[in-house]
Amino acid sequence: MKHLHISDDIQLKLDDVIGRLIAILGIRGSGKTNTSAVILEELLKYNMPLTIVDIDGEYWGLKEKYEILAVGKSENVDVKIEVEHAEYVAEVSISKNVPVILDVSGYLNEKIYKLLFKYFKRIWYLAGKFRKPYMIILEEAHEFIPQCIKTDLKEVITRIALRGRKRGLGAVIISQRSAKVEKDVLSQAEILFLHKVVHPADLKVYKEILPLPSKDVVDMVTALNVGECIFYYGEFVNL
Numbered sequence: 340m341k342h343l344h345i346s347d348d349i350q351l352k353l354d355d356v357i358g359r360l361i362a363i364l365g366i367r368g369s370g371k372t373n374t375s376a377v378i379l380e381e382l383l384k385y386n387m388p389l390t391i392v393d394i395d396g397e398y399w400g401l402k403e404k405y406e407i408l409a410v411g412k413s414e415n416v417d418v419k420i421e422v423e424h425a426e427y428v429a430e431v432s433i434s435k436n437v438p439v440i441l442d443v444s445g446y447l448n449e450k451i452y453k454l455l456f457k458y459f460k461r462i463w464y465l466a467g468k469f470r471k472p473y474m475i476i477l478e479e480a481h482e483f484i485p486q487c488i489k490t491d492l493k494e495v496i497t498r499i500a501l502r503g504r505k506r507g508l509g510a511v512i513i514s515q516r517s518a519k520v521e522k523d524v525l526s527q528a529e530i531l532f533l534h535k536v537v538h539p540a541d542l543k544v545y546k547e548i549l550p551l552p553s554k555d556v557v558d559m560v561t562a563l564n565v566g567e568c569i570f571y572y573g574e575f576v577n578l
């Protein structure tokens with residue numbers, strides 16, 4: 340049996356992660372990216388093909404241990420790409436099982452949206468053909484799947500997150516503003532890593548997610564330090 344070793348207390352079966360929606364939430368600096376990197380290392384150990392949308396150029400350290408293709412625009416990428424190459428890279432990643440860091444830190448916003456739309460549209464289509472495990476990891480998820488606002492990019496990411504399972508597609512969505520992420524997506528997350536939040540609107544989201552009295556949620560969240568989170572997967576464990 341293949342397990343992802345997340346911490347001393349938490350192990351997830353690889354089979355329970357494939358095709359699932361994972362959410363990592365919490366304020367700036369609460370440890371989300373660190374948690375995400377731990378999960379990714381475990382997935383990469385099992386050669387899971389995936390794409391990390393790296394907004395701030397934070398993930399290239401993974402290249403020291405794992406074979407990952409870094410593309411996009413920044414000084415850390417192996418190959419600089421433009422919007423017109425997005426579909427090809429997506430195709431290589433999913434058809435040849437190549438993990439990809441899509442470092443978009445050097446593009447202007449408009450280009451990021453166009454590139455990600457083409458990329459994920461292709462991933463969705465090809466996942467329908469290949470039907471094998473594949474994960475997408477999305478930092479700053481509130482930017483791409485915002486509450487209430489409709490965009491083509493949001494539509495395709497939502498489709499992957501909510502309907503990807505039959506195609507083997509899973510997603511890790513990461514955000515520092517839980518209340519600004521589309522609720523229809525967030526409410527379907529099955530595995531949650533809830534780091535500290537302070538904004539009342541974000542706390543409200545935690546209260547809605549966790550089947551606990553409000554006061555208990557507030558007490559637990561208030562006590563969290565950097566790197567600590569509430570792990571929720573049908574049961575609780577404190578990291």
Ligand SMILES: Nc1ncnc2c1ncn2[C@@H]1O[C@H](COP(=O)(O)OP(=O)(O)OP(=O)(O)O)[C@@H](O)[C@H]1O
Nearest residue numbers: 365366367368369370371372373374515565566567
């Ligand atoms: N489990 C941990 N143990 C020790 N230090 C940690 C842990 N998790 C995170 N840190 C440290 O805390 C800082 C913030 O972590 P991280 O970048 O993961 O936060 P974040 O929630 O992703 O922040 P942002 O919202 O700005 O992206 C980093 O310096 C990181 O090294």
Ligand SMILES: [Mg+2]
Nearest residue numbers: 368371372373
């Ligand atoms: Mg981060």
